[in-house]
Amino acid sequence: MKVHEYQAKALLAQYGMPVPRGKVAATPAEAREIAAEIGSKVVIKAQVYAGGRGKAGGIRIVNNPAEAKRAASQLIGTRLVTHQTGPEGVSVTRVLVEEASNVARELYLSILVDGTSHLPVMMASEAGGMEIEEVAQSAPERIFKSYIDPAIGFQPFQGRKLAYGMNLDGGQTGEAARLMANLYKLFMDKDCSLAEINPLVVTVDGKMLALDAKLNFDDNALYRHKDIQELRDKEQEEPLEIQARDWGINNYVKMDGDIGCMVNGAGLAMAVNDLIQYCGGRAANFLDIGTLNNTERVVNSFKMFVADPRIKAVLVNIFGGMARVDVIAKGIVEAYQQMNISFPVVIRLAGTNLEEGQRILAESEISFIRAKDFYDGARKVVEAAKGAMK
Amino acid sequence: MSILVDESTRLLVQGITGGEGSFHTQRCLQYGTKVVAGVTPGKGGSQHLGVPVFNTIEKAMAETGANASLMFVPPAFAADGILEATEAGMPLIVCITEGIPVLDMVKVHRYLKGKSTRLIGPNCPGVMSPGKCKAGIMVGEIHLPGNVGVISRSGTLTYDVVSQLTSLRIGQSTCVGIGGDALPGSTFVDILKLFQADQDTKAVVLIGEIGGTMEQEAAEFISDKMTKPVVAFVAGSTAPPGKRMGHAGAITTGSAGKASEKIKTLSQAGATVAPTPAEVGLTVKKVLENL
Numbered sequence: 001m002k003v004h005e006y007q008a009k010a011l012l013a014q015y016g017m018p019v020p021r022g023k024v025a026a027t028p029a030e031a032r033e034i035a036a037e038i039g040s041k042v043v044i045k046a047q048v049y050a051g052g053r054g055k056a057g058g059i060r061i062v063n064n065p066a067e068a069k070r071a072a073s074q075l076i077g078t079r080l081v082t083h084q085t086g087p088e089g090v091s092v093t094r095v096l097v098e099e100a101s102n103v104a105r106e107l108y109l110s111i112l113v114d115g116t117s118h119l120p121v122m123m124a125s126e127a128g129g130m131e132i133e134e135v136a137q138s139a140p141e142r143i144f145k146s147y148i149d150p151a152i153g154f155q156p157f158q159g160r161k162l163a164y165g166m167n168l169d170g171g172q173t174g175e176a177a178r179l180m181a182n183l184y185k186l187f188m189d190k191d192c193s194l195a196e197i198n199p200l201v202v203t204v205d206g207k208m209l210a211l212d213a214k215l216n217f218d219d220n221a222l223y224r225h226k227d228i229q230e231l232r233d234k235e236q237e238e239p240l241e242i243q244a245r246d247w248g249i250n251n252y253v254k255m256d257g258d259i260g261c262m263v264n265g266a267g268l269a270m271a272v273n274d275l276i277q278y279c280g281g282r283a284a285n286f287l288d289i290g291t292l293n294n295t296e297r298v299v300n301s302f303k304m305f306v307a308d309p310r311i312k313a314v315l316v317n318i319f320g321g322m323a324r325v326d327v328i329a330k331g332i333v334e335a336y337q338q339m340n341i342s343f344p345v346v347i348r349l350a351g352t353n354l355e356e357g358q359r360i361l362a363e364s365e366i367s368f369i370r371a372k373d374f375y376d377g378a379r380k381v382v383e384a385a386k387g388a389m390k
Numbered sequence: 391m392s393i394l395v396d397e398s399t400r401l402l403v404q405g406i407t408g409g410e411g412s413f414h415t416q417r418c419l420q421y422g423t424k425v426v427a428g429v430t431p432g433k434g435g436s437q438h439l440g441v442p443v444f445n446t447i448e449k450a451m452a453e454t455g456a457n458a459s460l461m462f463v464p465p466a467f468a469a470d471g472i473l474e475a476t477e478a479g480m481p482l483i484v485c486i487t488e489g490i491p492v493l494d495m496v497k498v499h500r501y502l503k504g505k506s507t508r509l510i511g512p513n514c515p516g517v518m519s520p521g522k523c524k525a526g527i528m529v530g531e532i533h534l535p536g537n538v539g540v541i542s543r544s545g546t547l548t549y550d551v552v553s554q555l556t557s558l559r560i561g562q563s564t565c566v567g568i569g570g571d572a573l574p575g576s577t578f579v580d581i582l583k584l585f586q587a588d589q590d591t592k593a594v595v596l597i598g599e600i601g602g603t604m605e606q607e608a609a610e611f612i613s614d615k616m617t618k619p620v621v622a623f624v625a626g627s628t629a630p631p632g633k634r635m636g637h638a639g640a641i642t643t644g645s646a647g648k649a650s651e652k653i654k655t656l657s658q659a660g661a662t663v664a665p666t667p668a669e670v671g672l673t674v675k676k677v678l679e680n681l
Contacts (some may be wrong), residue, residue: 113492115602118499118573150496191493220465221491255630266570267544267599270625271667274649277628278666286629290488319546319553321515322410322486322527351529351549352417374550375668 001217003231004047006096008213012197015186017179019210022098031072034097035065041100044071046092049236051131051214052082058092061100068097091235101209106199107166108132109180111148111187119147120187122154122180124162128199154184168202175208190228191221219250240285240308247300251290257282259385260305260314260343262298264289264323272317272374281382284310289323298331299338306339313344315381317374320351329357336366344369344384348377392519392564393539393584393591394482394510395458399523402427402447402456402480404463404471407438410486411462414527415439418460421524426454447478458482460516460525468512469494476507484525485511485575495573502575509575515545515567526567528552536561538674539585541578542597543570543604547625547667551597554671560678563591570599578608586616593619593677595670596661598652600626605652609659619677620661623670624652 006024013019021038024047025031035042046058053059058080060071072095079089106129114121125143127135135142144165146158159177168176179200187195194216201211222229234242244252251266255273259281263269266288273283287304289297305311318328329349335341348371349357361368369384371377401418405411406428416439419425425441427450434445444450447459459480463471468487475483476498490512502509510517516526520533528545532553538560542548545567552565566581568574578596585591594616598605605624612620627649645651657663664673 113496113572115572115604116607118496120496150493150500188493191491193492218492220489221493223466224491253630255628263546265544265546267542267547267597267625268550270599270629271544271547271550271623273628274625275666275668283628319529319549321529321545321549322414350553351532351546373554373668375666378668 001219001222001228001232002049002236003215003217003228004049004094004233005045005213006047006094007231008215009210011186011190011215012183012210012213015182017182017210018208019213020098020101022096024094024096025072026076026094028069028073028076031095031097032065032069035062035068038097038099042068043098043100044068044075045096045098046075046080047094047096048080048090048092049233050080050082050084050090052084053080056080056082058082072097093235101201101211102204103201103211104204105202107201108135108198109183109200110194110196110198111183111192112194114147117147119149120184122146122148122158122162122184124166126166128201132198148184150188154181172202172206172208179208190225191218192216193218240304243307244287244304247303248297249287249289249300249304251286251288252304253286255283255285257284258310258312259283259381260308260311261285262287262289262301262314262316264318264320264328268317268319272315272378275374275378276315276382279378279382281378281385284308295327295331295334298328299335302332302335302339302341305343306341311343313346313381313385315377316345316347317377318349318351320349320353320357324353325349325351325357326353326360329360333360333364333366336364344387346371346377346381346384348372348374391588391590392522393581393588394508394517394564394566395519395523395525397522399458399525400424400426400454400456401523401525402429402450402454402459403441404429404447404459404461404475406430406441406443406462407433408462412439414462415441417527417530418524421530423523423525427456447475447480451478451480456480458525459484461485461487463487465489465491469498472498472509473501476502476505480507483507483509483575484514484516485509486514486516486527487511488513490571492572495571499573510566511569511571511575513571514569514574515548517564517566519564520562528565528567532556533565534559534561537563537590537592539563539588539591539594540565540597541581541585541594542567543574543599544597544625545570547597550667551595551623551670554668555595555674558671558675560671560674563588572602578604579611582608582611582616586618591618592681593621593674595674596620596622596656597670598622598624600624600629600649600652601647603646606646606655609655609661612656612661613659619681621664621670621674621677622656622661623664623667624649624656625667
């Protein structure tokens with residue numbers, strides 16, 4: 001789960017990390033008030049989940065409260081298009097109004113879990129303010145890493161190593177090491193999947209400040225962080241994906257095609273989408289119904305398809321293991337009873353309780369296209385979608 | 391032969407009395423797996439599905455000689471369950487549970503370091519040696535005893551591949567689902583090593599997917615150490631980029647997380663990559679014919 005910059009900065013501040021003075025505003029008038037309160041040059045920053053705001057005009061430096069109001073009114077209520085958003089952009093409902101800083105140096109600092117060592121890794125670089133992937137490609141020697149043993153936590157020597165790696169001078173290394181230790185504590189306490197301060201700046205008067213901050217949280221751990229769950233901003237998310245989650249379908253990703261897919265298991269769901277493309281079609285979504293055995297989630301998957309005007313045909317591909325085919329079949333029959341399904345549906349079933357599942361479908365009145373394996377399913381659904389277009 | 395589980399496996403089920411635990415324990419028993427113990431704290435002393443239930447793994451192991459554990463513990467308690475089994479000296483833990491917090495697994499991996507316990511999963515279908523032992527949730531009937539090893543990050547895609555193999559009369563030595571989590575207990579390389587050393591495995595099928603660098607590490611092992619042929623498939627060619635991977639998450643993998651990159655690396659390492667997931671079985675058949 002992602003959060004906004006202003007929310008991330010509030011968490012950083014809560015953990016003793018220095019952030020610029022500022023507040024979030026939902027209206028231009030509020031932005032003016034905050035700017036007046038700060039009383040100096042301020043930065044107006046559009047609050048969206050996507051990166052690349054600066055280049056897209058989502059960050060403005062203004063000289064006085066009147067300008068702050070004007071800049072806020074040009075951002076709030078619009079959609080910001082960045083290189084990470086796609087052409088439709090994301091809606092801006094709030095701006096962060098912050099004291100402008102006199103920046104001497106821009107650094108980079110982040111923590112994530114490394115998949116190979118199974119350890120949190122702190123990464124630091126003096127090449128801050130740019131995308132770290134670019135640094136990794138062009139100058140990997142400028143990125144310093146320190147792997148953290150969760151049994152003993154982040155150690156002062158690691159902080160020093162990284163601080164020297166960022167070419168901080170003697171007086172600043174201690175402060176940087178403390179900041180890193182605090183970032184690690186936040187990362188562990190709140191089950192982050194990414195904590196990134198980019199840039200971490202040194203001001204002309206030698207102070208360190210988290211000028212931008214990004215925190216992502218492990219969805220699997222949200223159950224134990226009610227405070228983080230409350231930070232979710234639904235307006236930043238894809239409406240179909242929100243709808244899916246509200247209906248208990250957690251593994252739904254909108255794609256750009258017209259064939260609805262309902263599959264059990266993420267690997268199989270990806271493979272089905274690959275195969276549909278191989279057969280000349282495009283999937284409208286990735287949908288893994290997961291392993292819980294209830295018909296409701298199947299019915300809700302069909303609700304998703306009915307609610308999605310792009311859908312021309314649907315492929316159901318279930319290979320039961322933990323999920324039971326009979327329950328899926330019952331769900332499909334219930335879906336047909338509850339709603340008007342006007343698109344062709346191709347069904348391929350295999351695995352746990354297959355016979356019972358087949359019997360349920362056979363005894364029902366529903367009309368569907370049977371597929372013998374998933375290649376057959378992909379081919380048939382692509383044909384059906386093409387037929388529906390005519 | 392086979393790897394990880396066979397006729398000598400004495401299975402303990404953690405969470406045996408729960409809904410999923412009960413259902414799949416029954417299936418394992420029907421398949422002929424020796425399920426010797428169950429563990430559900432608070433239900434020790436009772437019987438479930440004819441299997442004695444214990445409060446702790448230590449006691450269950452001492453009284454039944456269990457040498458492998460199959461876990462159906464809910465995600466919030468699963469890490470604790472893995473730690474308990476590890477501390478009790480369980481040689482093999484197969485964790486089915488999906489949704490364990492990543493930082494819980496960081497602690498689990500730290501604790502496993504230097505211990506002899508092998509963890510398979512979490513978020514996996516389990517381990518199956520056809521005709522010998524089913525320690526997982528996969529459908530027993532689709533398997534056939536034979537000489538092809540299967541390793542996969544996916545559950546249901548593996549079932550599909552296995553049924554392709556079986557319908558071509560290509561049997562399997564062992565099928566191992568290593569799971570779809572970011573921090574699996576065992577990696578492709580860990581299992582490739584076992585298959586390379588297993589006399590009865592003649593070829594290996596590897597089913598990978600986008601994200602991480604496990605496929606690249608497997609490719610390195612294949613080119614350096616494997617003498618047995620490997621057939622591979624990588625799912626997720628059509629997955630929208632960046633949808634799951636965090637911004638800085640891409641730094642340790644770079645473009646390596648993409649399916650196209652993994653396919654390229656595996657091919658260069660000498661693996662035969664199946665063009666579509668539906669043609670893995672046929673690809674294995676061709677490879678076996680050329681042996």
